[in-house]
Amino acid sequence: MNKQQLFEQIQRKKSFLCVGLDPVLDKLPKHLLKYEDPILEFNKQLIDATHDLCVAYKPNTAFYETRGVKGWDTLVKTWKHFPKDVFTIADAKRGDIGNTSAMYAEAFFNQESSDMSFDSITVAPYMGKDSVSPFLTYEDKWVILLALTSNAGSQDFQTKQSEDQKLYEQVITTSSQWAGSDQMMYVVGATKPEEFQNIRRLAPDNFLLVPGVGAQGGSLSAVCEFGLNSECGLLVNAARSIIYASSGEDFAEKAREEALALQQEMEQILKSANLI
């Protein structure tokens, strides 16, 4: 999916919500345990209940790998269940030397190789340009580079002053030379809303993937105040607050209610900004 198509989906659905599919077996509604693959059933029902309210889904690979081969199979089958009109994000935080990153790109982008083809993958910047470039050789596929993450550990290195910039600023500035805003997004946590003005100075046109709204405590309105641009430019992720809205048989219905509340808030924001 290219940038224009993504913005069209945002306008059509009046939403820039991304739903994080990070399922833990122990937290699943008990009635799902009778299924052969309870996590797949959980994901499918969540997708069916929310796909008209969100523009993106973001499974985090850790939650699948933790169950070994079975888990990887669940990830592939979850990918196959995504409707065509959603932007799909493999939240994998990969990155390695060039020839190895090329293998990761095949793993997440080349369906012939791995049976999956996400629209995008999150990538860790530490290893620099040749660790990112292989992901940029696929048409209409995206790198979502970690910039300023939502967790406490983001203070350990990302915000340290490096030459005349903080490290995360340097990551944005340097990587902007590797690809344009039609192929590169950045991860910026909702827990740092005060940084969005600064980030928009460095990356005015890029989409930002924003985790940390909901369970992690970030505020949607604070993020939007400086984060929105003329093509929306934001994908705001919520995971736990939606997928675990209820632990009963009504989990999908309650997930829809949570997603709807966020979609309606987003619709107001998009209207106020004259984007719809």
Place this chain on the structure above:
Amino acid sequence: MNKQQLFEQIQRKKSFLCVGLDPVLDKLPKHLLKYEDPILEFNKQLIDATHDLCVAYKPNTAFYETRGVKGWDTLVKTWKHFPKDVFTIADAKRGDIGNTSAMYAEAFFNQESSDMSFDSITVAPYMGKDSVSPFLTYEDKWVILLALTSNAGSQDFQTKQSEDQKLYEQVITTSSQWAGSDQMMYVVGATKPEEFQNIRRLAPDNFLLVPGVGAQGGSLSAVCEFGLNSECGLLVNAARSIIYASSGEDFAEKAREEALALQQEMEQILKSANLI
């Protein structure tokens, strides 16, 4: 495997060689294609041919993920084929917010969860302490943190001056407070031998995992000059130069010859340093 046991294996085998198992289907000897899982057969024969000459094996997860569910199955079965006396490294370069890194730790360390239990995993430092800590809660399991990698992109951020240190120096200094040398190793590429003196100043007691000897052009003797410590302190990885030593039916035999040449060079180095 703990640090003392690792050093004992190094002394017993007179080797600090790590063999990188990074198989690509297209590069496999053709006669293996008749097997149901050619890559598994390739790995098994390589392990059988080299395990007395090396102390560690390091499969890079990218080379398995690229083949989807099948590839993950090959990784699990390769892990099961490792002899008990080798140190096993999941070269996965993972790292995420705390609760997600805990899932990755289960994926690579908890056999009940994922059917695999490596001795160690490579971790990317960008997301800081809470992205690394969950891997440190397992007894006798190790984090191998990326410090100064072997690729060209290592110049993009790792060597930039951050406050009074280069970023990679800051990574070592800061992470030294998270765990001792009994649980933390660092990745330092062989392509930067001039940095080893400096790194030993910051991390005198830690083992260093050193990729980049062989196909990437690093020199073993240059690495050892400043890299060795009183418990050896080095695991030097070679992958392509060993696993692709021949593309014929003699591939395992030729791999053994390459591994033997490195082991013999290492034996001389260990003797000269009075470590055996």
